[in-house]
Amino acid sequence: MAKTTAGAKDPSAAANASAASRSAAPVTETRWLSRDELAAWLANSAIMISLPAALDARMQREAHLTFFEYMVLSVLSEEPERTLRMSDLATRTSASLSRLSHVVGRLEVRGLLERARIPGAGRRTVAKLTEAGYQVVVAAAPGHVAAVREYLIDGLEPRDLAALRRIGTAVNAAINRGSSDMDDST
Amino acid sequence: MAKTTAGAKDPSAAANASAASRSAAPVTETRWLSRDELAAWLANSAIMISLPAALDARMQREAHLTFFEYMVLSVLSEEPERTLRMSDLATRTSASLSRLSHVVGRLEVRGLLERARIPGAGRRTVAKLTEAGYQVVVAAAPGHVAAVREYLIDGLEPRDLAALRRIGTAVNAAINRGSSDMDDST
DNA sequence: CGCTCGAACTTGATGCGTCAACAACGTGCG
DNA sequence: CGCACGTTGTTGACGCATCAAGTTCGAGCG
Numbered sequence: 442m443a444k445t446t447a448g449a450k451d452p453s454a455a456a457n458a459s460a461a462s463r464s465a466a467p468v469t470e471t472r473w474l475s476r477d478e479l480a481a482w483l484a485n486s487a488i489m490i491s492l493p494a495a496l497d498a499r500m501q502r503e504a505h506l507t508f509f510e511y512m513v514l515s516v517l518s519e520e521p522e523r524t525l526r527m528s529d530l531a532t533r534t535s536a537s538l539s540r541l542s543h544v545v546g547r548l549e550v551r552g553l554l555e556r557a558r559i560p561g562a563g564r565r566t567v568a569k570l571t572e573a574g575y576q577v578v579v580a581a582a583p584g585h586v587a588a589v590r591e592y593l594i595d596g597l598e599p600r601d602l603a604a605l606r607r608i609g610t611a612v613n614a615a616i617n618r619g620s621s622d623m624d625d626s627t
Numbered sequence: 628m629a630k631t632t633a634g635a636k637d638p639s640a641a642a643n644a645s646a647a648s649r650s651a652a653p654v655t656e657t658r659w660l661s662r663d664e665l666a667a668w669l670a671n672s673a674i675m676i677s678l679p680a681a682l683d684a685r686m687q688r689e690a691h692l693t694f695f696e697y698m699v700l701s702v703l704s705e706e707p708e709r710t711l712r713m714s715d716l717a718t719r720t721s722a723s724l725s726r727l728s729h730v731v732g733r734l735e736v737r738g739l740l741e742r743a744r745i746p747g748a749g750r751r752t753v754a755k756l757t758e759a760g761y762q763v764v765v766a767a768a769p770g771h772v773a774a775v776r777e778y779l780i781d782g783l784e785p786r787d788l789a790a791l792r793r794i795g796t797a798v799n800a801a802i803n804r805g806s807s808d809m810d811d812s813t
Numbered sequence: 814c815g816c817t818c819g820a821a822c823t824t825g826a827t828g829c830g831t832c833a834a835c836a837a838c839g840t841g842c843g
Numbered sequence: 844c845g846c847a848c849g850t851t852g853t854t855g856a857c858g859c860a861t862c863a864a865g866t867t868c869g870a871g872c873g
Contacts, residue, residue, distance in 0.1 A: 445701035445768040471769040478780050481788045484795020485779065488671070489679050490721050495802045507859080515631035527822065535676050540860060542823055547859090564821045564868050582631040583657040593671065594664050596797040602667045604790030609670020611782040616673075616681045684861095693829080713852065726830060728853055733829090750838050750851045 446479070492592060499588050504581035509534065510544060511585060514553060514570065514578040523570035526559075530568055553577055632665070678778060685774050690767035695720065696730060697771060700739060700756065700764040709756035712745075716754055739763055 474482060497508045504511070516533045517523050525533070531541045545568055548554050553574030559565040570578075597605065660668060683694045690697070702719045703709050711719070717727045731754050734740050739760030745751040756764070783791065 445697075445704050445764050445771070471772055472776065473772060474775070474780065477785075477788055477792075481783075481791045481795075482775055482780065484792045484799075485674070485678075487721070487795045487799045488674060491802050492671075492798055493675050509859095511631075518631045528820090535672070537861080538822060539824090539862080543859075543861095546823085558868095562869085564823095564866085566822065578631045585631070586657060586659060589660070589668055590658070592801045593798060594660065594668065596801050597667075597794060599663075601790050601794055601797075602663060604787045605667045605794055606663075606670045608783060608787055608791055609667075609673045611787075612678055612779060613670075613673040615778045615782050616677050695829095714850090723831075724852060725832080725854090729830075732853085748839085749849095750836085750853095752852065 495592055496588055500581070500585065503584045504577070506577070506581060507544075509536070509540075510548060511578070511581060513541070513544060513548065513568075514574055515582070515585075517554065517568060517570040518575055518578045523575065524567050527556075527566050527568060548574070632669075681778055682774055686767070686771065689770045690763070692763070692767060693730075695722070695726075696734060697764070697767060699727070699730060699734065699754075700760055701768070701771075703740065703754060703756040704761055704764045709761065710753050713752050713754060734760070 493508065500506050500508050500511055506514070512534050513530065516530060517525055527538065527541060527545070530545075531538045534541065536544075545554065545556065549556060552571060554568050554570050556566055556568055559567060594602070679694065686692050686694050686697055692700070698720050699716065702716060703711055713727060713731070714724065716731075717724045720727065722730075731740065731742065735742060738757060740754050740756050742752055742754055745753060780788070
């Protein structure tokens with residue numbers, strides 16, 4: 442049996458945590474996860490795997506929309522002109538421009554939004570929610586909120602709500618740090 | 628502007644949403660999310676969306692393995708005979724039997740595991756890690772743990788570690804509850 | 814001017830996940 | 844005994860995401 446889920450039988454290995462992240466030595470000796478860390482990680486896997494699936498399935502059933510499609514429409518619906526540049530929309534939905542382009546293409550075919558080039562501004566394009574698209578989002582919103590409450594929010598005590606917020610922030614920071622600078626010694 | 632991300636700018640409006648529903652039945656009037664709830668939800672989106680993507684990308688780069696493929700191999704590697712029935716493997720990896728079957732098929736082609744029918748036991752099949760598969764998992768494990776630490780664990784205070792565990796448990800419970808009984812008032 | 818560079822998308826090929834059949838196998842009832 | 848049924852897995856079609864080009868514009872600079 443190998444330690445492949447990061448489980449640690451040896452507590453001492455996990456005790457000295459924070460310092461060794463980026464040592465001068467190239468080979469860090471794989472600090473396996475402690476009992477508590479492993480439990481937290483497994484719990485987190487549930488959130489990562491099951492929650493999106495559940496939300497997606499429900500959204501699909503109730504509104505014939507992907508969770509991501511819903512996000513796109515939703516973000517647009519909250520904009521002053523129900524309009525946003527593609528890049529901004531990509532940022533707000535945490536998606537790649539490529540993915541967004543595909544999705545927006547499909548939504549455009551379905552008549553839920555429209556694209557338009559901004560003249561004299563490079564290759565910039567805006568996406569604008571149509572009235573039909575607006576109706577769809579508004580109709581889908583209550584179900585979405587209900588699902589979010591049922592699966593996540595309503596099952597949490599206030600302290601865990603606050604913790605979730607901190608955790609999300611930390612995760613985001615860690616990921617963005619890793620993608621922007623691949624090393625940290627410059 | 629519509630309340631489609633469940634945000635409430637207007638506290639009074641949040642109480643009586645546009646519930647143009649039919650009966651006087653217990654149609655819940657869409658309790659929109661409070662400021663704190665919304666913040667927690669948005670933070671959670673980061674965990675749901677960015678974290679799996681980051682882990683997947685990294686696993687792909689470093690070991691030419693999907694995060695899910697890694698899980699499959701990893702679970703097998705921790706089994707006494709490095710062997711597990713398909714259904715059990717599906718349960719342990721939180722996957723559908725169908726998904727698992729596809730993935731196992733691919734891994735089999737790559738020579739990382741093998742399948743064998745259990746004679747005299749219905750249609751039962753076991754998946755068994757090959758030596759090559761074992762080597763792959765062992766080689767990939769340190770990178771996996773490092774990623775989990777970097778993106779998640781090492782950025783959390785102990786109290787948040789504990790909270791994450793509670794949250795994951797709660798989410799799982801909520802989702803499983805919803806899938807077993809589809810209604811609540813019969 | 815014109816040429817190259819970079820920014821802002823778009824497109825196409827490929828691969829994985831899901832859903833709905835389908836197949837293979839014991840089991841138990843009539 | 845035999846046949847319908849539930850379990851357990853597999854397969855194929857289809858949709859969506861990703862990755863690697865390609866395209867279209869403005870800007871800088873020589």
